[in-house]
Amino acid sequence: MMTSTILEMKSITKTFPGVKALDDVNLQVQEGEIHALIGENGAGKSTLMKVLSGVHPYGTYSGDIVYKGNTCEFKNINDSENLGIVIVHQELALIPELSIAENIFLGNERAKNGIINWNETRRKTRELLTKVGLHVNAEEQIKNIGVGQQQLVEIAKALSKEVELLILDEPTAALNEKDTENFLQLLLEFKKQGITSILISHKLKELFKVSDNITVLRDGKTISSYSLKNGDITEKHIIKDMVGRDLANLYPERNPNIKDEVVFEIKDWSVYHPLDSERQILHDVNLKVKRGEIVGLAGLMGAGRTELAMSVFGKSYGKKITGQLLKDGKEIVLNHVDQAIKNGLAYVSEDRKEYGLILIDSVKDNVTLANLEKVSKKNMIDKNLEVTQAEEIKSKINIKAPTIYQNTGNLSGGNQQKVVLGKWIFTDPDILILDEPTRGIDVGAKYEIYKIINDLAEQGKSIIVISSELPELLGICDRIYTLCEGRVTGSHDKEDASQESLMTYMTEVGGHYNG
Amino acid sequence: MDNIKQFINNNVKQYGMIIALVGIVILFQILTDGILLTPLNITNIIMQNSYIIVLAIGMLIVIITGEIDLSVGSVAAFVGAMAGILLVNQDLPIILSIVLCLVVGAAIGAWQGFWVAYVSIPSFIVTLAGMLIFRGLTLVALQGQTIAPFPDGFRSLSSSFLPEAFGGGELHLLTLLIGVVLSVIYIVNEIKLRKSDRQYNIQVPSAILFATKLALFVIVINLFTYMLALYEGIPYVLIILLVLVLGYTFMMNKTILGRHIYSVGGNEKAAKLSGVKTAKVKFIAFVNMGIMAALAGLIFAGRLNAATPQAGNLFELDAIAAAVIGGASFTGGVGRVFGAVIGALVMGVLNNGMSLMGIGIDWQQAIKGLVLLAAVAFDVLSKKK
Structure with a gap:
């Protein structure tokens, strides 16, 4: 030819x-x-x-x-x-x-x-x-x-x-x-x-x-x-x-430091579609996360991963929600996002432009938005304190912006994602739910995000990662739950899991697992 | 030189409307052979536009949350009618009547805020309905009649002046003193701010520019109080305005509520997922708008010394125009209280200047329309660059 x-x-x-x-x-x-x-x-x-x-x-x-x-x-x-x-x-x-x-x-x-x-x-x-x-x-x-x-x-x-x-x-x-x-x-x-x-x-x-x-x-x-x-x-x-350099590994080295105490537990969690109350989106989901553990959620589109995260996070999704949430063994009720935040939950959404950032606002205003109380006295924002804290977050997770006054709309995807992460780190959460944290960002920035996730886990935070890329889940998680059509179909330790084995559970219907 | 250029570039947007206002003032000063800036007329401009400024502040906040309120003229008329009934027909005490009127304003705001924030009906529709509802109720309450005159105590709210404390002759000395005190407070505050900005690595203009800015402000404020002192001094309504402008500027810039208001307009979904109670914020914006509309209605009724069914006609458009000329954006999340005040003054000086020149109401409307369009076009084009 x-x-x-x-x-x-x-x-x-x-x-x-x-x-x-x-x-x-x-x-x-x-x-x-x-x-x-x-x-x-x-x-x-x-x-x-x-x-x-x-x-x-x-x-x-x-x-x-x-x-x-x-x-x-x-x-x-x-x-x-x-x-x-x-x-x-x-x-x-x-x-x-x-x-x-x-x-x-x-x-x-x-x-x-x-x-x-x-x-x-x-x-x-x-x-x-x-x-x-x-x-x-x-x-x-x-x-x-x-x-x-x-x-x-x-x-x-x-x-x-x-x-x-x-x-x-x-x-x-x-x-x-x-x-x-x-x-x-x-x-x-x-x-x-x-x-x-x-x-x-x-x-x-x-x-x-x-x-x-x-x-x-x-x-x-x-x-x-x-x-x-x-x-x-x-x-x-x-x-x-x-x-332009050798990336010895796509994923940073992880030395898990998992404590044997369950920090967060979702029990028999059922959710219906917000507009169609006959349609059940999640069926009796059970899930546990330990202190310092990174847990993955794998599933195909429609498996209900984002729906699970958002329904847990102050009932931001769904109707007729039933089930229990336990933090440190005690039941918590989260009817609004601010209750979720106060109870130490954070949710980084999959669409940072639509749900994560205020693009016309600065890095500083975005970072502090979810926890303005931290930089305020009697509902008045202490400008100096806010600036110092925002600078601290910026340097801690290496947000590449000229100043904290830069509008987030002008940043690259990777840096925008870091701002969203920064916003949630700023709320001092115990449990972070990260929904597609590396979507649409380049290899170098991905590596940095993984490192931040690792560091957070090392500090004793519990992390749930939702991702459509199985290699990513296998690369950074300690344990992975598979979801299929609104049901948890398995919990897999990293060592025993492969892309193929996970995919089997992600496409298997009806298998019910109770963790 | 470069420094100055950069400074101008950085500030054209921020100060563009002030420059436009100064330009308009100079233009009409020439066109009216110097009548515009006589002590009497300056006092007039303030009193004529006080209720528009009050409405513009409320409207600005509603617009920042990404909504709109078309009903404020009707609400102002309705509250004015209520004041007439309470004060003239029922002979209730003045303070009690004013409080009742403001409460009714808040209740109307809550009514509209409920539909917008909790039922998610577009504010354009809700307040268009409100515009009809409250205009209708005004006619019902007044039965088509005008109620007048108001008791003197009530009228002083919008037409009396701060009394002279020092005897005084030609000049109103208390007014001059207030000008000096305000200048000192301003200078001390700005210097403090500059110091802390420096400390936290926020870029500050050079010392010369900073001094120029301070000097300009001090000159303007003292010239202004001097002019007022040449006439009757400071009107009460100016004090109300000052308190509102300072209070709302503080609220929008320094409080959690203010930040939440900006965030709701900037990206409602992101704000919601950050724990901001977006519906509550919008509800508050409308309640506040209701109170401001009521206050504007009271000031207008006092000034007119009558409650009439036609009061407040087209106030909503003046208020919206003021907010937009002052830099607010209909997409939400953008706008400053000070800008809205400048916007209201631009409209006010245009009105006043054209009236002085004897231009008919017909041409006045057309010209104001063009100015509104030009201001927004300027804003859009400068963003495109």
């Missing part, structure tokens, strides 16, 4: 005020391949793709884009789409209240003289949905389908534009293992049909599974480019190139 270069980006340099986001970057993509693009957050992947798709128009960068042998000067995103270059952004750009069909042809309507041909629209949509393997009614509203399915709708939207080069920015960040697997299969299917893809992801395993070639960016520069066909390049090579 003849391979030819479909895209070549030559010495691309792009400067933002004060920052060189891209510095002489080169990227070569072969026709019909899946090309992986990887690098830490801020390495310049997204900027490079924005240059390619015309979001940063010709003239705002230096260097050449050669696509199918022609030098291109894209003035906007339409120019690149006309040539079949379509980008699917990390944050899904779908409108929840509109139907799948309306979303797919939004801005590209099947219309004559401004009047939409709905039959044609629906027919085309059905065709596209079949192509991406999504068996849902084209009339269904986006808000009624899952994240994994929404991702597929985005792909279908891209296909509707006669795509030849598909750019996917972190497509699996919000997907569970099963949806991810389906998604990767779909990419391979596209490859057979001759569509070239550029895949940006933090998940090395995925990239190794489907990619032909890989390019590593670091600090706005091309570091390396390898072929993955021969199998001589390992994940270690790539990580080394990404972070």
Whole structure:
């Protein structure tokens, strides 16, 4: 088979005020391949793709884009789409209240003289949905389908534009293992049909599974480019190139110091759906955490992990909640979040922008928000005390911001996550529940987050980690509970668990476990 | 030089509206041949706009929580009508009547806050309904009639001045003294603040700029009290305003409640998961708005010396405009008490200046509309940079 270069980006340099986001970057993509693009957050992947798709128009960068042998000067995103270059952004750009069909042809309507041909629209949509393997009614509203399915709708939207080069920015960040697997299969299917893809992801395993070639960016520069066909390049090579140093281990060393006393216990916990009081989300869940222990919660989407955490945390989720919570052997009742906080619970939510941070407020205001009493006397905030305490948190967990007055909206994902962690450390909790603590952040920042988690456990705090990445759970937890469809299906010591064994319990229905 | 440039850049947003206000004042001073800044007219501007400033402070807090209140004009009218009935028809004591009126204002605020905060009905709808309900109830209470006149003691709330303590002749000496005392308090406070900012590594402007700022403030405040002293001195209502501005600035900047109010508007979900009782905070904002609307209604009735069915018409729009011109954002989480006061003064000086020039009410409305649009456009464009 003849391979030819479909895209070549030559010495691309792009400067933002004060920052060189891209510095002489080169990227070569072969026709019909899946090309992986990887690098830490801020390495310049997204900027490079924005240059390619015309979001940063010709003239705002230096260097050449050669696509199918022609030098291109894209003035906007339409120019690149006309040539079949379509980008699917990390944050899904779908409108929840509109139907799948309306979303797919939004801005590209099947219309004559401004009047939409709905039959044609629906027919085309059905065709596209079949192509991406999504068996849902084209009339269904986006808000009624899952994240994994929404991702597929985005792909279908891209296909509707006669795509030849598909750019996917972190497509699996919000997907569970099963949806991810389906998604990767779909990419391979596209490859057979001759569509070239550029895949940006933090998940090395995925990239190794489907990619032909890989390019590593670091600090706005091309570091390396390898072929993955021969199998001589390992994940270690790539990580080394990404972070610029040897990461001996992805996870910091852990010397567990677990005391034989149960700090927190959830007993026979049942919860119903907040809008549908017939639908039971959690069934008699039992769970224990010891002092200094890091416990993982593994489960597929819909297993009820986040629902469990939020219902425990001051009944922030669900209806008709029954069961008991015990702290140090004594029953506690948590009807509101502030009661949960006062009883030493903390919950770091999975969506830091939506539920974790006030993006228009400073690092300081965010860090102190959940425990303003600590820096106040008689309901009056002691400004000096607040500043000192916020500075302390900032340096303790190494939040990289110029000052504590920086708005959190301007920080990178990893640093935002640290601010959220800082906020909860500031409440002096005994039990921390961390929901997807490393989602969407780069390898280096992940390592730092793991270290913070380790330190907290060492200080005698009990930690519950929810994660969709099994290697992460196996890497940092002492014990892992598996959940399946609202039930606990097992408690597994780290030593006895593997990804495969956990997955069995995560997909096993009906097995009931009483810890 | 760079220092100054940076200082200007940093402060254009913060002081932009003050600069705009100064510009408008100078413009009308010229256009009215110097009538705008006569002692009599300055006193007039304060008294004419006092109730708008009161409403603007309440509105600002509601807007910071991400909500809106369209009913404040009707509520002010309703409370004014109540004052008329209690004071004139029933002949109740003044203090008791004022307290009853404020309690009714709080109750109205609680009613609207309940629907917004605990039933999650959009505040636009709840207060649009309130606008109709309380305008209607005003007409019912007054039976379409005007009640007048109010007893003198009540009227002094909005039309009397602080008595002269030192005999005095042409100049009102107590007023001058108050100006000097305020200047000293301000200077001492600012120096203290600067010292502690330094201590905690907060960036402070250079000594020269700091001194300039202090000097400007002292000049403005003393010029202002001097002007008032040339007329009748300090009106009672100005003291009420001063207490409100200082009190609410303190509340918003220094207390837990203030921080919670900003957090609810900044990101309600995150605030809730941080233990902030978001519904309660919104409820409080509306109760407070009700009290402020009642106070504004009392001041207006006292000034008019009558309770009329048409009182408070379009007050809600003046209050919203003041808050927004002063830098509040409808997305919530942003806004300063001081800004709202400046915004109210911008609107007030525009009103007053155009009236002095003999511009009709028709053109006045159109021009005020354009100013509101321009102020928000400026805000949006400066954020885009």
